[in-house]
Amino acid sequence: MAVYTVYSSPVYQHYTASVCSKATIFLLCCIILTFIPPLILAWYSQGFWIRESTFREQPDVRFKHDIIMVLQGDTPDSQLIWSTYRNLNLLMESKLRVPLVQTSETDSNRDGLYDYLDFTIEVPMTGTDSVYQLQLLFTFDYRLYKYPTFTMESMAYIHYSSAVAGAEFYTVGDLRFHQKYPLPSSGIYSVNNKPVVNSSSIYTSSWKLSSIFSEYSTRNETTNYISHSPVWVSGKAPEQAFNISGRIYYPEETIIFRPGFWQLIKWGWVQYLSVLLIFLFIFNKVKRFVFLNQLINVIPKKYHAE
Template sequence: MVQVYTEHLCRRHYSPFISDAVLFRIFLLFTNIALSLILPVATGAFWKRVKFVHEQPLVRYTEDALLLFEGAMPGQERIWSSSQAVNEQFSDFFIPASIQAYEEDVNFDGKPDAIRFNAKVQGTSPVFGVKALLQFHYEISDDVILKFFGLAYAAHTSALPGGELYLDGELELRQLTPITDKKFNGEFDTPILDSSQSEVAEAVRGSEVLQFESIVKSYLSRNYSTTFIDRYPVWKPGAGNSFMLDWNLRIPTHQMITVRPQVIEMLKFAWIQFLATFIAIWFFFHWLQIFVFRYRIFDTRAVSDVQPKTQRF
């Protein structure tokens, strides 16, 4: 013989609606619900308040830049800007520069993996320090919708006059607070360096008499911005008649973004935590009920499925 099906026989316990046995069952139910809420909240895993998204941003160089070459003494600074208004206002300190910039797309996915910037100046006094600002348009449009104009700032000084400065690092996203998921974030989608403007105040926003300190301070006070992580600067000494800035900016292929999930996603995650805890506690309460009713701790009328029912006339 082969067993093909199994039926479980039950012993049913009956009790009046208002009795200790009914109150015990109600107490277990509400205790189970309460513990299923309290335990996930107490362990800090009930609400998914933030999540981390890894995406590759689309970064484009806007051809806006501001370069400052510092000499040995104050007053020997030389400046170059992509803005004609800035160059005209600081004509006494202006120096011509040969600029080259291009993008590198290694995996041919349409998103630059690196941006190379090269600036060369001739006939300048010995350069002992460099400050540079480049502007980019930063865009993410997958799980997070984010568009803004960002800056890359680099500064380096040396006790020896230089002939070349090589910078190589990553352009990373900087956040103060999480970004709302699936919501368009275009609050800062306005150029900071705008070469098309004829006024210096409009060509370089957030600046006080064109000070790098005020530009950086205003820029970093935003909720999200970009930061250039300069890991390995290389300063090459030179004679002082020419100087070259060779700047390689790498775009992270998996930029980590802190996101505030939507309410429906938070409820979905909370429901999973509640249900998992509820089942685990209910399994324990199930064995508690078996013990209580099997040993007749409460008065109940037990009816077995094995015993035949008596006929009443």
């Protein structure tokens, strides 16, 4: 007569021992060797804690309509200077030349953030004026929102020199974010939200570009203008204005930041768990072999699952 299974239930094998026994000591050693070595291996194999991480964000950049312009002629004293800062214009009154300036910012993809700045500067010239070198400084309000709320006043420095007197200059480039150390992961960060130029200064030394750059370079976060295609056109006719034009893009940036507590824990747990699973499997096999074969004195008891 054929036999078939009509019902089945699992049977659990329990092994008991006193608190002060070899079995207890063995089990304690297994627990320690299961959970502690994975932590050590994960720690010393690098990458357990994330020291820094990155995110990408398009900055919210706004031109502050502040400009410093320096045009250099064929002699050290033949300079033409203009700015939007009243004190500098007063100090350099003998070299002052007021240009016609036009600027516009454009949001090309309509996401609420400006993508680039177009500018044109038309400098009136006399018959004896010539331009061999130009220096321009623009200031911006620069903001990030994704992790820390980051705000600073930054600048773009545009410069070019030629052995031939110019009639026109054109440039296209990017306003790139630069940082020496990672940003915090959250909160409001506005350490560098201070003027690039001390507009209230009445001392000539404070208005030198070298002084401005020296102070600006001490910041952890700065912006730099990276030019891609400067064009210098020579052959200026007498009395012809010197024209400067260009476009400054505000590209999406990769920002380095220090991860917060929960991000550290989340990443660290993944590193630890990946090693722990191996140790759990190995020591589960070890304990099964030791107890099933009675290598240590224990009292086996069987229980049917309910």
